[in-house]
Amino acid sequence: MWRFVLSRLAMTVPTVIGITVLAFALARLLPGDPVEVMLGERMSDKAAHAKMVQQLGLDQPLPLQYLSYLGRLVRGELGASLVNRKSVVSEFAALFPATVELALCALLISALGGILIGTLAALRRGSWVDQGLMGLSLTGHSMPIYWSGLLAIMFFSVWMRDVIPMLALPVSGRLAVVYDIPARTGFMLIDTLLSDERGAFRSAVSHLILPGFVLGTYAMAIVARMTRSCLLETLSLEFVRAARARGLPVWRVVIKHALRNALIPVVTVIGLQTGGLLGGAVLTETIFSWPGIGRWLVDAIYQRDYTVLQGGILLTALMVIGVNLLVDVLYGAIDPRIRHPRV
Amino acid sequence: MRELWSSLVQRRAAAAGLFVCVALVLIAVLAPWVAPHDPVAQFRDALLAKPVWSGGTWRYPLGTDDLGRDLLSRLIWGARVSLAVGIASVVLALVPGILLGLVAAFFPGWIAIVIGRTVDLLVAIPGLLLAIAVVAILGPGLVNTVLAIALVMLPPFVRLVRASAQMEMSRDYVAAARQCGASKPRLMFDTVLRNCAAPVIVQGTLGFSSAVLEAAALGFLGLGAQPPTAEWGTMLASSRGFIETASWLVTLPGLAILVTVIAINLLGDGLRDALDPRLKNHG
Numbered sequence: 240m241w242r243f244v245l246s247r248l249a250m251t252v253p254t255v256i257g258i259t260v261l262a263f264a265l266a267r268l269l270p271g272d273p274v275e276v277m278l279g280e281r282m283s284d285k286a287a288h289a290k291m292v293q294q295l296g297l298d299q300p301l302p303l304q305y306l307s308y309l310g311r312l313v314r315g316e317l318g319a320s321l322v323n324r325k326s327v328v329s330e331f332a333a334l335f336p337a338t339v340e341l342a343l344c345a346l347l348i349s350a351l352g353g354i355l356i357g358t359l360a361a362l363r364r365g366s367w368v369d370q371g372l373m374g375l376s377l378t379g380h381s382m383p384i385y386w387s388g389l390l391a392i393m394f395f396s397v398w399m400r401d402v403i404p405m406l407a408l409p410v411s412g413r414l415a416v417v418y419d420i421p422a423r424t425g426f427m428l429i430d431t432l433l434s435d436e437r438g439a440f441r442s443a444v445s446h447l448i449l450p451g452f453v454l455g456t457y458a459m460a461i462v463a464r465m466t467r468s469c470l471l472e473t474l475s476l477e478f479v480r481a482a483r484a485r486g487l488p489v490w491r492v493v494i495k496h497a498l499r500n501a502l503i504p505v506v507t508v509i510g511l512q513t514g515g516l517l518g519g520a521v522l523t524e525t526i527f528s529w530p531g532i533g534r535w536l537v538d539a540i541y542q543r544d545y546t547v548l549q550g551g552i553l554l555t556a557l558m559v560i561g562v563n564l565l566v567d568v569l570y571g572a573i574d575p576r577i578r579h580p581r582v
Numbered sequence: 583m584r585e586l587w588s589s590l591v592q593r594r595a596a597a598a599g600l601f602v603c604v605a606l607v608l609i610a611v612l613a614p615w616v617a618p619h620d621p622v623a624q625f626r627d628a629l630l631a632k633p634v635w636s637g638g639t640w641r642y643p644l645g646t647d648d649l650g651r652d653l654l655s656r657l658i659w660g661a662r663v664s665l666a667v668g669i670a671s672v673v674l675a676l677v678p679g680i681l682l683g684l685v686a687a688f689f690p691g692w693i694a695i696v697i698g699r700t701v702d703l704l705v706a707i708p709g710l711l712l713a714i715a716v717v718a719i720l721g722p723g724l725v726n727t728v729l730a731i732a733l734v735m736l737p738p739f740v741r742l743v744r745a746s747a748q749m750e751m752s753r754d755y756v757a758a759a760r761q762c763g764a765s766k767p768r769l770m771f772d773t774v775l776r777n778c779a780a781p782v783i784v785q786g787t788l789g790f791s792s793a794v795l796e797a798a799a800l801g802f803l804g805l806g807a808q809p810p811t812a813e814w815g816t817m818l819a820s821s822r823g824f825i826e827t828a829s830w831l832v833t834l835p836g837l838a839i840l841v842t843v844i845a846i847n848l849l850g851d852g853l854r855d856a857l858d859p860r861l862k863n864h865g
Contacts, residue, residue, distance in 0.1 A: 381843035386836030518708035
């Protein structure tokens, strides 16, 4: 097992190095003079400019610049925002839990909903239920989430407010403004539970529902399709027929025998959605004013805040690599055939 | 070819997808003649005019936006932008993708390793984030949108071509062609590539739909087409302020994107079932 983990770890090393080269290149390729951006337009006299270039090491040859960049990376120094001077690493650490909370919520919704939809469709194969559910999943698969987000706002906030005010859901931020919750873990659900403000937890949950659902639609469609085809395959196998022949009721056979065996590839597919979820979070966070990594990066683009962009993309890519590695290792732990491939 | 056609038409869903795609292409090509108005002309006397079904006039069938521009005309011209971006980025990803994939299959060793690693690297960054990074470097605009999306779509093409080429290379007919003295380029581009065409066509179609989605996403973030160009994502972004007052500005451009993407996906699924039965039920 350890050999397997180490070999997978070794395989990610070139990818990580490549990402750092890419992030380094990003800063060098960006249009405009970084020194001018840092000094501001008014402050740019020649002497100050030259001093800054020397300070930043921009007069050194590129390979040397890259090495010193790597050195700073290893020490965890990603620089400070050009706009508000906040350290990129600490900003990332502060905002990351918000994105993780949103992505986990989306993952949960998509996994539960997708497995349910896929199972129902497989059990009613060929019927109108199956066709309807698969049509729905094709729609979810093709849905631009920046549109479904706007539709959700329109329906649940604007329209619901007049019809059933009870069901109207909040559409911006993570918590109603009346609450003042100290950030202990950064995860709003946990922080509100720890605090003694009444109603804060409910408010946090209600803020999470719409963005979570919108972000989860794409993954849900994929999980539903995958569950359906894997379950159909499993249902046609010997052992399922044997279980049926023993007189077990259908639902028991499905849940206890077939579904459990069909879910292994489904779990992998769910794990592989992480990258897509982080990408989708950029859009979802923009629509729902969610204070996470995605919106931070988009704001950085608008403000031409290149250190934030460079550091943020690097850290996000590293997270995705880490999660993919984790999925790989977990998959190997579940299924020995992957750990010891026959050559 | 006739077989493919009849197999597509027989599947109702694929036929519907094909029909909508053809209709969209026609609308896009004929935009200057089909659209009732100039997409950027501002009718100052009809700001935020309602669509026909909620009390508007036939002069602006789908209503107008906050600058008094006819929504129907903008949607029609938007089809042109979306389809053009989709086609351009698929072609731009397909050509180097085929080339790199074939080279990686035919030249194992360090060339294949370098190509494989580069592809791994590109896959590690979430697609939209990579596209955003590219646009941040090159600057916003339609041409750079195409380049960014092509780069995001490149890895799957390389992997697909490489894998299917490797599979074909172990077949007898390739060995036979080699024995007959076929040169390497001939083996690559004629013998093998011809037989990898089916999965590449399918992947190309499905990539087309995600290109349309991503182009609109970049437009929505303000990084794609720049105003006043009529582009569906950009139109959606500018509609955000009118969710309460002018819902048609939100619903219609999104519907256009959704219908286009569904149609292309249906066509792609149909093509996959028709061309490559092995891939059925996967994904």
